[in-house]
Amino acid sequence: xxxxxxxxxxxxxxxxxxxxxxxxxxxKMFRLLCETxxxxxxxxxxxxxxxxxLANWGHFFDFPISDMKDLSRLxxxxxxxxxxxxxxxxxxxxxxxxxxxxxxRLKESHLCIEVEVNIVYGADGNPTDKIVxxxxxxxxxxxxxxxxxxxxxDLMTGLYNRNYFVRLLGEFLRQAEKEKCKVAVMFVDFDxxxxxxxxxxxxxGDDLVQLFGQYLSDLMxxxxxxxxxxxxxxxxxxxxxCGARSVExxxxxxxxxxxxxxxxxxxxEVTMTVSVGVSEYPEAATxxxxxxxxxxxxxxxxxxxxxxxIQYFDGAILEEFLQTVTIQTKLKEVVFEQNFTMHFQPQxxxxxxxxxxxxxxxxxxxxxxxxxxxxxxxxxxxxxxTIVPIGNWVIEKSVxxxxxxxxxxxxxxxxxxxxxxxxxxxxxxxESLLQILEQYEVEPDEIxxxxxETILIEDFETISxxxxxxxxxxxxxxxxxxxxGFSSLSYLKGLPIDTLKIDKTFVDTxxxxxNTKIITESIIYMVKRLGYETIAEGxxxxxxxxxxxxLGCDIIQGYYLGRPMPAEExxxxxxxxxxxx
Numbered sequence: 409x410x411x412x413x414x415x416x417x418x419x420x421x422x423x424x425x426x427x428x429x430x431x432x433x434x435x436k437m438f439r440l441l442c443e444t445x446x447x448x449x450x451x452x453x454x455x456x457x458x459x460x461x462l463a464n465w466g467h468f469f470d471f472p473i474s475d476m477k478d479l480s481r482l483x484x485x486x487x488x489x490x491x492x493x494x495x496x497x498x499x500x501x502x503x504x505x506x507x508x509x510x511x512x513r514l515k516e517s518h519l520c521i522e523v524e525v526n527i528v529y530g531a532d533g534n535p536t537d538k539i540v541x542x543x544x545x546x547x548x549x550x551x552x553x554x555x556x557x558x559x560x561x562d563l564m565t566g567l568y569n570r571n572y573f574v575r576l577l578g579e580f581l582r583q584a585e586k587e588k589c590k591v592a593v594m595f596v597d598f599d600x601x602x603x604x605x606x607x608x609x610x611x612x613g614d615d616l617v618q619l620f621g622q623y624l625s626d627l628m629x630x631x632x633x634x635x636x637x638x639x640x641x642x643x644x645x646x647x648x649x650c651g652a653r654s655v656e657x658x659x660x661x662x663x664x665x666x667x668x669x670x671x672x673x674x675x676x677e678v679t680m681t682v683s684v685g686v687s688e689y690p691e692a693a694t695x696x697x698x699x700x701x702x703x704x705x706x707x708x709x710x711x712x713x714x715x716x717x718i719q720y721f722d723g724a725i726l727e728e729f730l731q732t733v734t735i736q737t738k739l740k741e742v743v744f745e746q747n748f749t750m751h752f753q754p755q756x757x758x759x760x761x762x763x764x765x766x767x768x769x770x771x772x773x774x775x776x777x778x779x780x781x782x783x784x785x786x787x788x789x790x791x792x793x794t795i796v797p798i799g800n801w802v803i804e805k806s807v808x809x810x811x812x813x814x815x816x817x818x819x820x821x822x823x824x825x826x827x828x829x830x831x832x833x834x835x836x837x838x839e840s841l842l843q844i845l846e847q848y849e850v851e852p853d854e855i856x857x858x859x860x861e862t863i864l865i866e867d868f869e870t871i872s873x874x875x876x877x878x879x880x881x882x883x884x885x886x887x888x889x890x891x892x893g894f895s896s897l898s899y900l901k902g903l904p905i906d907t908l909k910i911d912k913t914f915v916d917t918x919x920x921x922x923n924t925k926i927i928t929e930s931i932i933y934m935v936k937r938l939g940y941e942t943i944a945e946g947x948x949x950x951x952x953x954x955x956x957x958x959l960g961c962d963i964i965q966g967y968y969l970g971r972p973m974p975a976e977e978x979x980x981x982x983x984x985x986x987x988x989x
Contacts, residue, residue, distance in 0.1 A: 450540040452476065468514070468521065468542050486512045494523070501527050501535045511545070520546040562636040564614065565621025567628075570643075573635030577645045577696045580633075581689055589648040591689040592655050595703035596662070598640040599681045599715040608676060613640075615672045616680070623665055627658060643700060655686050659718050681716035683707055692721040739785065739794045748772055748798070750805055752978045754970035755824070755943065758957040763985060765822030765856070767965065768806035769972050770798070790830050799831040804844050807855075809975045811848045817982040824856040824886060829863040832874050842881070852882035856907065860889045875904040886943070890931070907963075908935050912946025915966070919951050932959045 449462040450473060461473050471481050479498060483491045490512040500508045508525050522545045528537040560572040568576065580591045598604075598620075605613040617640055624634050624642060631647040649655050662682065669677035685707025687693065692702040702721045710719035752766040772780045789795040803825055810823045831837060845852060857878060863871055875885050886907035910931060917924045935942050944956045947966030956964065970981075 446544055448542040450538075450542075452538040452540075454535050454537065467544070468517075468519065485514055485516070487515055497523060497525055498540065500525055501538070504533075518546075519544055520549050562621070564618050565625070565636040567621050567625055567642070568633060568635045570635055570637050573633060573637070573643055573645065574696050574700070576633045577699070580645055580647045581694070581696060581699075584647065584689060587648075590691075591699070592646040592649040593687050593689075593699050593703040594644040594646070594655060594658065595637075595685040595687075595700065595707040596642040596644065596682050597684075597707055597711070599683055599711070601640040601680075604678060604680075608672075608678070612672050612674070612676065612678070616640075616670055616678060619670045619672075620680075624662075627661065629653070632658070643703070649688075655718075659684060683710040683715050684718040685710060685721070686718060687721040739789055739792065739798075747774065748801065748805075749974070750802070750809060751972040751974055752806075752809075753965060753972040754978070754981065755822075755963050755965045756969050758953070758961055758964050761969070763819070763821070763981070764963055765824060766810075766978060767824040767858070768802060768826070770802050786828070790828050793830070795828050795830050796834060799828060800840065802826075803841065807844055807848050807850055810854075811850060813979060813982055816979075817986045819982050819986055821854070822856050822884065823854060824858050826858045826888070829859075829871065832859065832863065832871055838874065838877055841878075841883075852878075853884065856884035856886050858886045858888045858909070861887060872904060879904050879906070905940060907941040907943055909943045909945055909965075910961070912966075915944055915946045915948075915952055915956075918955060919949075928956075929959055932956075932961055936960060 446467075447463055448465040448468050451460045451462060452458070457476070459473055459475055459478070465472075469482070469485060471478070471485075473479065473481075482498075483495055486494055493510055494512050497508055497510050500506075506527050506529070510523055512521050512523055513519070514521065522543045524541040524543070526539045526541075527535050528539075530536045560568060562569045577591070577593070583589070584591045598616075601613065601616075604616055617636070621636050621642065624644075627644075628634050631653050633645050635643045635645075637643045644658065646653055646655065646658070651657070662684075666680055666682065669679045671677050685703040685705065687699050687702035687706065689699055693699040706719040706721045710717040713719070749771045751769045751771050753769060754766050755764045756762065757764050770782055770786075772782070772785055774780060786795065789798055806823060806825060810821065813819070813821065827837075834840075841855075842852075844850075845855065857875075859871065859875070879885055884906045885904055886909055887903065887905045888909045889911045890908050908931075910928065914924055914928050914931075918928055919925075932942050941962045942960075943963040943965055944952075944961045945965045947953050947956065947964050947968045949968055952966075953964055953968055
């Protein structure tokens with residue numbers, strides 16, 4: 409019996425010991441959890457009126473809390489605007505609440521602290537325990553602020569970023585619809601920005617973008633929002649543009665700033681101009697993206713008109729843009745043999761009206777059967793790069809047709825081929841041309857390459873070198889559209905040309921305008937003295953023909969002697985000429 413009681417007592421002692429050890433282990437675990445936590449705690453027991461601070465209390469505060477009266481020191485340690493919210497938040501039991509979260513900021517350390525208050529209630533509904541947790545969220549809030557900044561602002565310039573600008577513009581439009589106001593969008597782009605990046609370096613380019621952006625930020629207000637859209641492009645939205653915030657006023661302010669150079673970080677100075685496109689709600693568009701797109705479209709129009717300009721949106725510009733987009737799409741879908749055809753316009757010697765040669769002219773009929781003028785699609789093809797395959801096709805097709813005439817009729821002709829700047833700059837242009845001539849057994853002196861005056865001005869050195877190489881192998885060079893570009897007579901002496909074509913605009917008013925007569929006479933006289941041939945294009949009347957002949961013009965081209973015609977009609981012409989011989 410005694411042994412049994414002793415065993416039971418021993419078991420109880422063992423159980424008590426195990427429970428005690430479990431409690432010690434639990435306490436150790438909870439202490440470690442508190443000590444390794446980034447938080448601090450206040451524990452308050454209502455029944456015993458006992459207060460304890462736990463965990464990293466010293467990280468936050470330099471004073472102890474041993475009594476509830478000591479909480480007044482907490483109120484004094486926070487920035488003034490947080491004192492009352494802290495006082496109310498610590499005693500949520502007055503509203504019978506169980507939990508509340510709020511933030512405070514300390515005076516001295518400027519730490520941002522998240523405070524979480526939890527109340528435990530007994531069965532009778534009275535509070536029994538309170539736990540207050542203090543968590544340092546300074547770094548977390550800084551990260552949130554940084555993310556928020558990145559969501560709304562451009563890091564380089566400090567202006568609004570594109571996405572947030574679109575959102576703000578949308579708010580402008582909604583408000584304008586209610587108040588029946590206008591909203592203007594200015595699309596601002598540096599002119600020739602590439603020369604800064606290429607010539608001075610990307611860092612200089614970024615520096616310039618930042619400096620201009622900082623300047624534009626001073627123009628912002630409740631009615632004017634500005635965005636760094638991309639690279640060197642900025643977008644300005646103006647609500648109810650008028651007075652000091654009118655488009656014209658803001659544009660003139662920007663122009664005034666651009667009169668002075670920007671001083672970069674490395675000490676270099678750079679002067680820039682901008683092209684600006686303007687669209688207005690609701691005339692141009694009623695949606696945010698459409699309004700921005702319209703402004704962008706007219707900005708490119710400003711650039712095409714010489715840059716350093718402002719261009720306002722109108723329907724004609726949009727129609728022109730849409731036509732360009734349509735043609736670009738069609739050009740990508742072109743099947744050469746099915747869509748393009750060649751016409752040829754005869755050229756005659758003025759002295760005896762003998763057929764001198766033909767100029768090859770491309771014609772395009774799209775899949776719907778509509779004719780598209782070369783004046784429309786050639787500039788677009790030059791911009792998007794499709795001019796290269798088009799130009800190669802024109803050369804080969806024209807040479808192939810020419811060889812057929814020569815073999816059949818043995819009539820000596822010169823085949824004139826128009827070449828664009830893009831095509832002429834291709835590294836393999838000359839090699840490709842010679843391969844075609846060799847393939848069809850055509851001598852170089854049977855070919856005349858026509859280039860425009862504008863091409864030479866764009867890249868005089870490169871183009872001149874290419875033309876010199878062509879002349880050396882026997883190809884003739886003709887300068888087309890003379891008089892429509894810079895028309896600098898001084899540079900003619902250095903050009904590698906054989907023939908100069910007088911533009912149709914001179915021929916049109918040759919018999920009616922005295923100044924045109926004087927200029928045309930001077931051109932022909934000077935060109936003949938330089939040893940070049942002259943071709944007058946666009947000759948449409950007997951009077952024009954006779955007058956040009958009297959002036960000594962060598963070659964006549966125009967509707968008066970022959971319109972552009974299909975290859976079959978040129979063949980009929982050659983058949984008649986050889987029959988007479």
